[in-house]
Every structure is written in C-alpha cells, then in structure tokens.
Amino acid sequence: MMTRNKSTRPTDIDYLQQRVTYLEAEHQRYHHAMDVLASMASIFGDHHHHRDMSAILRSTHDCIHRILPLDDAGYYLVDDESSFNLAYRQPGCGNPDLEMAVERLIEEGTFAWAINQNHPVCVNAGPDYPAGAHLVLHVISTRTRIRGMFVGCMFGNPQLADRTGLKVLSIILFNSAYALESAALYTLREHQHNTLRKITQRQSRELLHQHSHDTLTGLPNRVLFNDRLNQLLQRRTAPNIHLAVILMDLDHFKRVNDSLGHRAGDLLIRRLATDMRNTFLCAEEVKRYHLDAANITISRLGGDEFGILLEHVDSLDLVARFVQQLIESVSREHEVMDHQVFVTCSAGISIHPFDGDDADTLIKNADAAMYEAKQRGRNLYQFYTQDLNSRTYRHLVMENQLVKALAKDEFDLHYQPQISLRNGQVEALEALVRWHHPEKGLQNPAHFIPLAEDTGIIEGLGQWVLRRVCQDILRLRQAGIELPRMAINLSARQFRQVDLVERYTHILSEYGISPSHIELELTESTIMQDIKVAVDIFEQLHQLGFRLAVDDFGTGYSSLNNLKHFPIHSLKIDRSFVSDTPHDRDDTAIVTAIVAMAKSLGLEVVAEGVENEDQLNFLKKLDCELIQGYYYSKPLPFDEVCQYLMAPDR
Known part of the structure; x- marks a missing residue:
C-alpha cells in the first residue's frame, strides 16, 4: 500500500505543476490580451486632429504584433473601384513576396472567400515563400462595410498560434475598420467643409464684386466710385496736385433704346465701356497726359452715365485734353445689331480743391457742368464754374x-x-x-x-x-x-x-x-x-x-x-x-x-x-x-x- 502511494505521488505533482504552469501562462496571455485590447484606444487617435489612415494602420499593427509572432504583414484597403491596394506594410519588410502572393490569392478568388469567412483563415503562402510559410487572412470590416484585408505571414504552423491571439486579432481589426470608417467620414466632412468654405469665399467675393461693380460692363459702379473718391480725398496732401472728377453721359441715348430696343442699348453701353477701358487704362496711351493707368478710375454710374476720376493731375490743360479725347472716342458711328448708330456725349468736370472739398460737392458740381454742356449744344465738355450752381438750382426748382x-x-x-x-x-x-x-x-x-x-x-x-x-x-x-x-x-x-x-x-x-x-x-x-x-x-x-x-x-x-x-x-x-x-x-x-x-x-x-x-x-x-x-x-x-x-x- 505504501509502495503504491510512493510510486504515484510524483506523477500527481508533475501534473499539478504542469497545470499550474499552464494556468499561469493562460493567465498571463489573458492579461496580455486585455492589455492589448486596452491599448486599442490608440487606433482611434486624437479626435481633435486630422485623421490619418496610415496612423490608424500603424497603431493597428502595433497591437496585432504584440499578440501574433508575424514575420511579415500587409494591410490592404479597398478603393472606390473595389480594388485592394497595399496601404501599410510591417516595418522592415520590403521584399515583393507578400505583394506577389496577394496578387495570386486575388486572382484565385481566395480573397473573396476569406472576406466571407469573417474570421481568421490560414492558407499556404505558395511558391513565393519558403516551404512551411503560411498566410493568415482576416477581413477588415464594420458590420455594414468592408474596408480591406489583413494579410500576415508566419513561418511554421499558424495553428500553433495562440487562440486567444486570433480572437484578439478579430477584435482589433473590427475596431480598426470602424476607425478607418470614422477617418473616411472625417475626411469627407473636412473635404465638404473646405469645399463649402471655398464656395462661400467665392460667393462672398462675387457678392462684394456685384455690390461694387456694374453687372453689364464690369466697371466699378456708383458705390465704388464714391468710395474711391472719398479715399482719394482723405489721402491727399500735396496742394499743387489736383484731383479731377469727370461725369459723362450719352446725348439722346433714349433714341437707341426706343428705336432698336434695350438689348441694343446694352450692347452699345458694353462696347463703349470696353473701348474706354482699352483706351484710357492703357499704360502707353495715358502717358501723354502725364498720368499712370493706376491713377484713373472709370465707372458706370447707371444708365448711360459714366464717372471718371483722375488723380495726381498737375495741369488743367491735360484734363481738358483727356476729356476731349474721351468725347472724340465716343462721338462716332458705332455698329449695333447690324445698325449704324451715331452717338455723341457731353461731359462735366470739377477739380479738387477748387470746386469742392468733399465727394458729394465735387460730384454735384461736375453734374452741373455736364448739364451746362448739354444746354450749350451737347457733344462738348464744360468745366465747373460758380455761376453754374445758381443756374442748376433754378432749373431744379x-x-x-x-x-x-x-x-x-x-x-x-x-x-x-x-x-x-x-x-x-x-x-x-x-x-x-x-x-x-x-x-x-x-x-x-x-x-x-x-x-x-x-x-x-x-x-x-x-x-x-x-x-x-x-x-x-x-x-x-x-x-x-x-x-x-x-x-x-x-x-x-x-x-x-x-x-x-x-x-x-x-x-x-x-x-x-x-x-x-x-x-x-x-x-x-x-x-x-x-x-x-x-x-x-x-x-x-x-x-x-x-x-x-x-x-x-x-x-x-x-x-x-x-x-x-x-x-x-x-x-x-x-x-x-x-x-x-x-x-x-x-x-x-x-x-x-x-x-x-x-x-x-x-x-x-x-x-x-x-x-x-x-x-x-x-x-x-x-x-x-x-x-x-x-x-x-x-x-x-x-x-x-x-x-x-x-x-x-x-
């Protein structure tokens, strides 16, 4: 009896020791798995910054590599055309064997089969790898969308891999799929936000341009004309340099609208605006008046009326020559909708500081001068004089x-x-x-x-x-x-x-x-x-x-x-x-x-x-x-x- 007990005790002790060792190992693997799972928060990155898919895949691989002894690994993502593209590769692995093996698996349909399994599958690595090499495939997907495929290479029998590790692999890739989904949505939202911002900025610029420019001719309108005149008056310091305000409108323009229609009138106005822009905003052309094109503002104030600002004018004679050329360039025959239309114009001029210190006064006086030009027979210009105000006032009354x-x-x-x-x-x-x-x-x-x-x-x-x-x-x-x-x-x-x-x-x-x-x-x-x-x-x-x-x-x-x-x-x-x-x-x-x-x-x-x-x-x-x-x-x-x-x- 005593002999039998002595013979069996060592065996029981060995078994118990093996069991304890196994349980301790399992316990360690369990805690290791829990630790890996706890670290999966890194996969989702910082929500306050731009989501980088490469960073997500790198964090994913860091977690997986801690639970599986991988010799090589690749992460393939699906594009909009349903093609699998290598998005991340295990660091230190650059040989083409993995990519060649994946191409073969795709052609064979193994990829499609692995996707439908929705759990880790093991296949032979094929002729591109040494004997005994196996590939572990696992789909990267959420519950509603396939984002890609994980491909891991292991030498030896992958079945010996830790079952807990394979289960954790599924959990990691499942979370990685949602992180990729979130990143894609975040990227889409950022793209839409940027697009909306660009559209808003463009519309703001267009609205600002529409507010300050004439839609028919593209010239500055009355709002911008007044604003520039006020800015020029505020900047003026030299007393011997003058600012000329010129108002010009067409004589009997209503005849064009009444006889040929408003479309013809619009075409004529647009053509005259283009001619004035090409003539008087041309650097070579304005040199003769000792002016720079940047010192000239041409505006359409409304209807057939135009306003022109000349800054840094050092001679009234040059203003007169400028306006005379303006009248001559306008007062000629123009072809409009297959009709020859002869147009003339009249202009009035006021000069700062002689004829006013503010924009309203200068414009009012230039308008009075233009009215006087029309009273004198049209197709000519008139400088403002003090007497014109009283006559204009009488006419207004x-x-x-x-x-x-x-x-x-x-x-x-x-x-x-x-x-x-x-x-x-x-x-x-x-x-x-x-x-x-x-x-x-x-x-x-x-x-x-x-x-x-x-x-x-x-x-x-x-x-x-x-x-x-x-x-x-x-x-x-x-x-x-x-x-x-x-x-x-x-x-x-x-x-x-x-x-x-x-x-x-x-x-x-x-x-x-x-x-x-x-x-x-x-x-x-x-x-x-x-x-x-x-x-x-x-x-x-x-x-x-x-x-x-x-x-x-x-x-x-x-x-x-x-x-x-x-x-x-x-x-x-x-x-x-x-x-x-x-x-x-x-x-x-x-x-x-x-x-x-x-x-x-x-x-x-x-x-x-x-x-x-x-x-x-x-x-x-x-x-x-x-x-x-x-x-x-x-x-x-x-x-x-x-x-x-x-x-x-x-």
Missing part, C-alpha cells in the same frame, strides 16, 4: 414746379386759328400750352417746354394736352361748333415714346373722338433724326386715321427723297421764312419753292407767322391753302376762341 403744376392742373390751352385763303373759314385750331405759374403768372412755352423735354415731364404733359383737346372738342360740339380738326404739337421726346400710339389711341377712344379730328405736328428736325423709325411711327399713326403735319418746314434740311416716304398731309412753313416776305428776295424764293414742292407732292401748305397784308397777298398769289398768324388772331383761351368762331362778322 422749375422742374419741381412743373411736376406740381401737372398734378395741380395749372396748365391751360390757347388756340390759334388756321384760316383757309380760299373761303376764309377756320379749318383748324392749333393747341398751344400755357402755364399759369402761381407766382409769375402766365408763362410762355419757350420758358418751360425745353426743360420739360429734357426731364421727361413732356410725356405726361403731352397726354394732358390731348385729354384737354378732346374735352374742348366735346365742349365746342355742345356749343354747336364743329371743326374739321385740332392740331397738337409732338416733341422729339414724345415721338420716341415706345407706347405713344397705344396711349393716344386709348385717350381718343375714352372720349369718343375720331383720330381724323386730330392733326399731329412734328418738327422737320425731329423726324430727320432717325428717318427709318419716324416713317414706321408715321405709318402706324396714319393707318389709325390721324392727320400728320411737318412743322417748321425748311429748318431741318430734309430732302425730297426723304420726304416722299412719309404719309403726311401738310407742310407748315416756318415763320422765320414768312416774316420778311415778300421784301426779302431769299425768303421769298424759299417760300415759293416750298409751296411749289408741296403742291407737286399733293400736300396742303400752312404758312405760319402771317402778320400783315403784304404777306397775305404774297401767299394768295402762290395759292397757299392755309395761313396762321396774328393777322387773323393771336392764340386765344377757350372761351375767347369760342367767341371768335361764333362771331357773325368774322
């Missing part, structure tokens, strides 16, 4: 008074008869507008019509005149007086109204007046400005039934070739030719030729300004149909013209 006068019905019509030399009857009345100024009394049209024309008030005033004429026709009919027609003057600006025909037709239909009772008079110079457009408008008015007359004939230099295209009914000989007949030989010859020409064209002739019997007898001999003038009657208010028409001895 009168403009405001005209607007109020139209609203308060301060206008009135006087009528001057047109008498037939054949029977002595009144054939027509010409309506002439008068203004009952609240302080100055009755105003002659010569005092306010030009300003109404320049400011556009004439358009509303013209419609008022037609309405009053229609009302007076109805009043005459109620009094038992029926006249063949009433004559109304159309100014150049009214004639260019796009909706002239529609507006006038609407007013006549409103009062039930036939267009045949209205004769529209246009000066010869007005219709000769753009013959093609004038003929078109005349045709429209003629088809509606209006009578048409050419006023002040003989002053507009029209030719018979032009005149024959117009569907007109009568010519009115300007009073300047009639006043000295029959004693002045030249005027007598002109009036005789006009009457003969009109008769050859089948047109009625009206002679204006007839004041004495010699003129009357001369016109009778020429067989002139109608006369108008003080010889028979001055322009009369409505009540007086009624008395004139009803007088039995008239």
Whole structure:
C-alpha cells in the first residue's frame, strides 16, 4: 500500500505543476490580451486632429504584433473601384513576396472567400515563400462595410498560434475598420467643409464684386466710385496736385433704346465701356497726359452715365485734353445689331480743391457742368464754374414746379386759328400750352417746354394736352361748333415714346373722338433724326386715321427723297421764312419753292407767322391753302376762341 502511494505521488505533482504552469501562462496571455485590447484606444487617435489612415494602420499593427509572432504583414484597403491596394506594410519588410502572393490569392478568388469567412483563415503562402510559410487572412470590416484585408505571414504552423491571439486579432481589426470608417467620414466632412468654405469665399467675393461693380460692363459702379473718391480725398496732401472728377453721359441715348430696343442699348453701353477701358487704362496711351493707368478710375454710374476720376493731375490743360479725347472716342458711328448708330456725349468736370472739398460737392458740381454742356449744344465738355450752381438750382426748382403744376392742373390751352385763303373759314385750331405759374403768372412755352423735354415731364404733359383737346372738342360740339380738326404739337421726346400710339389711341377712344379730328405736328428736325423709325411711327399713326403735319418746314434740311416716304398731309412753313416776305428776295424764293414742292407732292401748305397784308397777298398769289398768324388772331383761351368762331362778322 505504501509502495503504491510512493510510486504515484510524483506523477500527481508533475501534473499539478504542469497545470499550474499552464494556468499561469493562460493567465498571463489573458492579461496580455486585455492589455492589448486596452491599448486599442490608440487606433482611434486624437479626435481633435486630422485623421490619418496610415496612423490608424500603424497603431493597428502595433497591437496585432504584440499578440501574433508575424514575420511579415500587409494591410490592404479597398478603393472606390473595389480594388485592394497595399496601404501599410510591417516595418522592415520590403521584399515583393507578400505583394506577389496577394496578387495570386486575388486572382484565385481566395480573397473573396476569406472576406466571407469573417474570421481568421490560414492558407499556404505558395511558391513565393519558403516551404512551411503560411498566410493568415482576416477581413477588415464594420458590420455594414468592408474596408480591406489583413494579410500576415508566419513561418511554421499558424495553428500553433495562440487562440486567444486570433480572437484578439478579430477584435482589433473590427475596431480598426470602424476607425478607418470614422477617418473616411472625417475626411469627407473636412473635404465638404473646405469645399463649402471655398464656395462661400467665392460667393462672398462675387457678392462684394456685384455690390461694387456694374453687372453689364464690369466697371466699378456708383458705390465704388464714391468710395474711391472719398479715399482719394482723405489721402491727399500735396496742394499743387489736383484731383479731377469727370461725369459723362450719352446725348439722346433714349433714341437707341426706343428705336432698336434695350438689348441694343446694352450692347452699345458694353462696347463703349470696353473701348474706354482699352483706351484710357492703357499704360502707353495715358502717358501723354502725364498720368499712370493706376491713377484713373472709370465707372458706370447707371444708365448711360459714366464717372471718371483722375488723380495726381498737375495741369488743367491735360484734363481738358483727356476729356476731349474721351468725347472724340465716343462721338462716332458705332455698329449695333447690324445698325449704324451715331452717338455723341457731353461731359462735366470739377477739380479738387477748387470746386469742392468733399465727394458729394465735387460730384454735384461736375453734374452741373455736364448739364451746362448739354444746354450749350451737347457733344462738348464744360468745366465747373460758380455761376453754374445758381443756374442748376433754378432749373431744379422749375422742374419741381412743373411736376406740381401737372398734378395741380395749372396748365391751360390757347388756340390759334388756321384760316383757309380760299373761303376764309377756320379749318383748324392749333393747341398751344400755357402755364399759369402761381407766382409769375402766365408763362410762355419757350420758358418751360425745353426743360420739360429734357426731364421727361413732356410725356405726361403731352397726354394732358390731348385729354384737354378732346374735352374742348366735346365742349365746342355742345356749343354747336364743329371743326374739321385740332392740331397738337409732338416733341422729339414724345415721338420716341415706345407706347405713344397705344396711349393716344386709348385717350381718343375714352372720349369718343375720331383720330381724323386730330392733326399731329412734328418738327422737320425731329423726324430727320432717325428717318427709318419716324416713317414706321408715321405709318402706324396714319393707318389709325390721324392727320400728320411737318412743322417748321425748311429748318431741318430734309430732302425730297426723304420726304416722299412719309404719309403726311401738310407742310407748315416756318415763320422765320414768312416774316420778311415778300421784301426779302431769299425768303421769298424759299417760300415759293416750298409751296411749289408741296403742291407737286399733293400736300396742303400752312404758312405760319402771317402778320400783315403784304404777306397775305404774297401767299394768295402762290395759292397757299392755309395761313396762321396774328393777322387773323393771336392764340386765344377757350372761351375767347369760342367767341371768335361764333362771331357773325368774322
């Protein structure tokens, strides 16, 4: 009994010692695995910095290498085209054997098979490695997306590898996949953020540019023009160096828009802006004015108005030469939409410090000078002088008074008869507008019509005149007086109204007046400005039934070739030719030729300004149909013209 116990005790002790050793080893491996797992936080890196996939894979490999005895390892990531690309290699391993082996596994489909296993798989390393080498494959994936493949090379039987280590491998790669996913999302977010920032910056620049530049021409606009002028005034120190403010706009630009359309007007403005930029911002070109292109600012202030700043100007003569070249470069024929358009411009100049110390004053004074240039005939420039402010102020006051006068019905019509030399009857009345100024009394049209024309008030005033004429026709009919027609003057600006025909037709239909009772008079110079457009408008008015007359004939230099295209009914000989007949030989010859020409064209002739019997007898001999003038009657208010028409001895 004692012998048997002695023989078995050493075996039990050995077993217990082996068991203890095994458990201690397992315990160590367990703690080692726990330690490795605890260190996996390094895989995710610092969330406050840019995520680097190489850093993630390096941290991943550091964890894996602590649990598996790898001789070589590679980490392959999947790109957008589902191709596996080597992203990280175990340090110190640079031979191509691993990459060649992976290529072979991909071609064989082993990679695809390993992906679906979702756990470590072991395959023979193949001919590229020595005998006994094996590869451990493990997919790198989250629960929703495959990020890549881990490939580890081990010499000897990988089955002898620690099972705990292989389990930890799965956990590490699973966490690594999420870290890569997070990095990819972070990178995408950063890319989107950078893209959004670039878009925002670009849009901010575009908005700033739109705020400070004209969209049609790309030139600085009024906002930037004023800002630069203020900056230049703040920087100025040298008293003998001047700053010139130039305002320029096109003469009668509205004609282009009215006749060819706003698209043509825009094309013309853009072309002029390009020409000015190429000419006056060219370094070689501006040397002649002792200027630098950087000292010149060209802006489009709106519509057809441009503003130019010249800094470091040492001579007013150079400013004058600069502006003269500006006018000459603009004032020429331009081709717009297959049409030849002749354009002129006017400019006003103010100089700092002589004409103002602040931007508003300099701009206001340059504007006054430009207005003066237009008053003097256009297509020229004018320097500001102190006297211009008072004249501009008077015009501004009168403009405001005209607007109020139209609203308060301060206008009135006087009528001057047109008498037939054949029977002595009144054939027509010409309506002439008068203004009952609240302080100055009755105003002659010569005092306010030009300003109404320049400011556009004439358009509303013209419609008022037609309405009053229609009302007076109805009043005459109620009094038992029926006249063949009433004559109304159309100014150049009214004639260019796009909706002239529609507006006038609407007013006549409103009062039930036939267009045949209205004769529209246009000066010869007005219709000769753009013959093609004038003929078109005349045709429209003629088809509606209006009578048409050419006023002040003989002053507009029209030719018979032009005149024959117009569907007109009568010519009115300007009073300047009639006043000295029959004693002045030249005027007598002109009036005789006009009457003969009109008769050859089948047109009625009206002679204006007839004041004495010699003129009357001369016109009778020429067989002139109608006369108008003080010889028979001055322009009369409505009540007086009624008395004139009803007088039995008239």
